[in-house]
Amino acid sequence: MEFFRIKRDIPFMSWGKYTTTISLLTFIAALFFLYTKGLNLGVDFTGGTVMEVGYPQPADINRIRNTLIKLGMSDVSVQNFGTSRDVLIRLPARPAMSSARLSETVIKALQEDDKGAEIRRVEFVGPQVGQELVESGALALLIVSLGIIGYLALRFEWKFGVAGVIANLHDVVIILGFFAFFQWEFSLTVLAAILAILGYSVNESVVVFDRIRENFRKMRKATVAQVIDNAITRTMSRTIITHGCTQMVVTSMLFFGGEALHYFALALTIGILFGIYSSVLVASPLVMLLGVSRDDLVKPEKKEGAEALP
Amino acid sequence: MNRYPSWKYLIIAVSILLGLLYTLPNFYGESPAVQISPLRTTAKADTVLLQRVEDALKKAGIAYNGMFLDAAGIKIRFPDTDTQIKARDMLQSMLGSGYMVALNLLPNSPQWLTSIGALPMYLGLDLRGGVHFMLQVDMKGALSKALDRFGADIRGSLREKGIPYAGLDRQGSQITIKFRNSDSRAKAEAEINKTYTDLSLREDNVGADFHLIATLRPEAQKRIQDSAVQQNITTLRNRVNELGVAEPIIQQAGADRVVVQLPGVQDTAKAKDILGRTATLEVRMVDEERDVQEAMRGKIPFGSELYTERGGGPILVKKQVVLTGDRINDAQAGFDNNNQPAVHLNLDNNGARIFRQLTHDNVGKRMAILLIEKNQAEVITAPVIREEIGGGRVQISGRMTTEEARDVALLLRAGALAAPMDIIEERTVGPSLGADNIARGFNSTLFGFAAIAVFMTAYYSMFGFISVVALGVNLLLLVGLLSILQATLTLPGMAAIALTIGMAIDANVLINERIRDELRQGMPPQAAINAGYERAFGTILDSNITTLIAGIALFAFGSGPIKGFAVVLCLGILTSMFSAVMVSRGLVNLIYGSRRKLERVAIGQVWKPVSTKR
Numbered sequence: 001m002e003f004f005r006i007k008r009d010i011p012f013m014s015w016g017k018y019t020t021t022i023s024l025l026t027f028i029a030a031l032f033f034l035y036t037k038g039l040n041l042g043v044d045f046t047g048g049t050v051m052e053v054g055y056p057q058p059a060d061i062n063r064i065r066n067t068l069i070k071l072g073m074s075d076v077s078v079q080n081f082g083t084s085r086d087v088l089i090r091l092p093a094r095p096a097m098s099s100a101r102l103s104e105t106v107i108k109a110l111q112e113d114d115k116g117a118e119i120r121r122v123e124f125v126g127p128q129v130g131q132e133l134v135e136s137g138a139l140a141l142l143i144v145s146l147g148i149i150g151y152l153a154l155r156f157e158w159k160f161g162v163a164g165v166i167a168n169l170h171d172v173v174i175i176l177g178f179f180a181f182f183q184w185e186f187s188l189t190v191l192a193a194i195l196a197i198l199g200y201s202v203n204e205s206v207v208v209f210d211r212i213r214e215n216f217r218k219m220r221k222a223t224v225a226q227v228i229d230n231a232i233t234r235t236m237s238r239t240i241i242t243h244g245c246t247q248m249v250v251t252s253m254l255f256f257g258g259e260a261l262h263y264f265a266l267a268l269t270i271g272i273l274f275g276i277y278s279s280v281l282v283a284s285p286l287v288m289l290l291g292v293s294r295d296d297l298v299k300p301e302k303k304e305g306a307e308a309l310p
Numbered sequence: 311m312n313r314y315p316s317w318k319y320l321i322i323a324v325s326i327l328l329g330l331l332y333t334l335p336n337f338y339g340e341s342p343a344v345q346i347s348p349l350r351t352t353a354k355a356d357t358v359l360l361q362r363v364e365d366a367l368k369k370a371g372i373a374y375n376g377m378f379l380d381a382a383g384i385k386i387r388f389p390d391t392d393t394q395i396k397a398r399d400m401l402q403s404m405l406g407s408g409y410m411v412a413l414n415l416l417p418n419s420p421q422w423l424t425s426i427g428a429l430p431m432y433l434g435l436d437l438r439g440g441v442h443f444m445l446q447v448d449m450k451g452a453l454s455k456a457l458d459r460f461g462a463d464i465r466g467s468l469r470e471k472g473i474p475y476a477g478l479d480r481q482g483s484q485i486t487i488k489f490r491n492s493d494s495r496a497k498a499e500a501e502i503n504k505t506y507t508d509l510s511l512r513e514d515n516v517g518a519d520f521h522l523i524a525t526l527r528p529e530a531q532k533r534i535q536d537s538a539v540q541q542n543i544t545t546l547r548n549r550v551n552e553l554g555v556a557e558p559i560i561q562q563a564g565a566d567r568v569v570v571q572l573p574g575v576q577d578t579a580k581a582k583d584i585l586g587r588t589a590t591l592e593v594r595m596v597d598e599e600r601d602v603q604e605a606m607r608g609k610i611p612f613g614s615e616l617y618t619e620r621g622g623g624p625i626l627v628k629k630q631v632v633l634t635g636d637r638i639n640d641a642q643a644g645f646d647n648n649n650q651p652a653v654h655l656n657l658d659n660n661g662a663r664i665f666r667q668l669t670h671d672n673v674g675k676r677m678a679i680l681l682i683e684k685n686q687a688e689v690i691t692a693p694v695i696r697e698e699i700g701g702g703r704v705q706i707s708g709r710m711t712t713e714e715a716r717d718v719a720l721l722l723r724a725g726a727l728a729a730p731m732d733i734i735e736e737r738t739v740g741p742s743l744g745a746d747n748i749a750r751g752f753n754s755t756l757f758g759f760a761a762i763a764v765f766m767t768a769y770y771s772m773f774g775f776i777s778v779v780a781l782g783v784n785l786l787l788l789v790g791l792l793s794i795l796q797a798t799l800t801l802p803g804m805a806a807i808a809l810t811i812g813m814a815i816d817a818n819v820l821i822n823e824r825i826r827d828e829l830r831q832g833m834p835p836q837a838a839i840n841a842g843y844e845r846a847f848g849t850i851l852d853s854n855i856t857t858l859i860a861g862i863a864l865f866a867f868g869s870g871p872i873k874g875f876a877v878v879l880c881l882g883i884l885t886s887m888f889s890a891v892m893v894s895r896g897l898v899n900l901i902y903g904s905r906r907k908l909e910r911v912a913i914g915q916v917w918k919p920v921s922t923k924r
Contacts, residue, residue: 103736104582118742119740121737121743126444126734144860147862188869189805192802195864199857199858202853202857203852203853207820207849210849241819241823245762245765245766245812249754249761249809250808252756252761253808255757256750256757
């Protein structure tokens, strides 16, 4: 089997105008939704209480809601979670009542109403903890970006570092845009997925950059655009197959991972799809835009001999 | 060129063997068990106790599957959870409060595996069920408590030295002592400066009064706050031990926070209640000179407070604390002479002395014993002092139920919290959800792996199969490594295992594509294999390092479940580097390396464009 029977190098670089426009548009759209709709932040970041309650029979959402409203919790949200027998109850942070008492009061009332109600999970996050998690999350994003720029700059050249990170931050913003548009819950696990994707899709750029460097050595007469086109074309097959394989696992997580891993897998899926696109059609044009040249990578001194093949 | 020296094969073989060995315990599952550990230094877990427990179980007719003694105490395995709970109750009543009898799960792996340190992976709370709390220590509360203590001590010293003072009061973060003349103030100042180096003093004149204002020095503040956190941790540990939890985690997180993890705890309400309670005991004198009725109308006399006696009416109690719960050595629930539930206290030397003095000076008067919980004080009992009580043995009996007496005794025994604490984060996972989560994580990995295996073998034939074997070794090593390190495995951690599988295959795809590429260029097979591996390595290294950067940052800044994800991700990258490069190369060398005339390799169809000109 061989999926990719590409006869000639695909002139990716000549499409630069269109791809940049598309990227810019999706990027702006993502920013727009982030600004207008905002992220549907989970309890990890906002503070509050989330309870998962299991019933032996399909749960009556309205009845549960009424029971809780009778307790004076008018701002409660009750919804099904995964199956019709599981219910997710969300309560905003409440300074007057201690969290410990809150969840107890709720489960007591529910068990009075229906003996079969079983508490499966309680998550309470105090408001100050939520704020800290937001801060440390943002800090982690910053550190990862800087670390990757630093590494790519060391390994290649600063232009590659900057291009790689911009391309991947563009992915991150688009994932966030999706989460804002569909109002999917943005939790700590999703943040972890995004940071993992950031590290993972930089791989993609690294592979292409590696080829570009190699091609600069080999294809002495080619223009920069030709060099990059060739590099992308020849790594194309690997890109698709690798991402396809990773996506297989992620799909498996989407199907079998249950609700807890649902948004995690979803974030990874979007990240993988846009990761392919951005490393091919965003990072490389950016490198060209930043004005990379043969001299940046191929040092005429002894180094070349040292790196040549045995 | 495609041959490995035998030491490389040896490394591969040894690591696979170790991986197998340490992964093995994960397949045996766990059985319900009861763990007995000594709580006091006087109680010992030894063969004598082992014999006692064995006899008791036999006598009660409780079947068990095994029993052994280790550094942590005695562990007994049971066939099912019903017998486990029955045995726990029986043993707890037999052994009394000197031992902790806790429910636990023990791995079923054979003894020889356990003895070489091969244990199953350490499951996080979201997989095994349990409670996670983060508690914040109220630092202001710690300081006011310390100041209150200083206030009481200063009173004592001044009285002892015969220095007259008109009043002593704490407001916020300072203590104000009032004097009638500057002479006694000067004496007091010298005395306090000598004895209490933690306080800094300032003179102040208000009208005709001579004031001395004491505040805590900054370094003393810091020390008090640090020790408050430490004492709270100790207290929490005592309380958790009293609850009977196997393998609890109680540790400091940040300057003023404590994390408590109680795996397998089902009765979260009880746990929360016991942990969050800031019960302490105070002994004060009842103010009998002033009128209670007057006070109820809002005219509370200066220096006294109005409380309600348990099961009785309002009572006026002096503000001055004679004795606090810190002086308690031991507390046991029991019954008094009239067969009413009571708490028996044993005071330490200092406490016993103070108590004797107090009862000596106040025969015929009433004292009040207050239980203070969450800033709410209640007078448990206010008995009339009939005679001097020496020896430090005190019995409190007021209208209590047996249950209440037991709780009060537990809280007093475990010690008071040095400062109040609030739960600022709580994560509770029921055991059924934990089991579901394990199944979800396992299935995600299994089906993801299967899909990749099918695809890789179909696409790259022999080389694909080799990649899959390498991927399997990667999984094996990862699980083995997690078992050896006993790193906490959480649901995000399981997701990370699945994800690493998906990412690790990248290295093999890179290699295989490179080899195809070289073959396409017309390189002979042996050379193509070599070149493929050599050239792909740099790329593999680069791409893994960038993911590693993300993993390390996640570990450094993540909390709880995210840390679990990061650990697995980082370890997975390391094992995948080894398996994808070294193991798969080893296999390739083993299969193809020795063939001198290799015409073609099974790496799937290598398609060549008709015109290869560039």
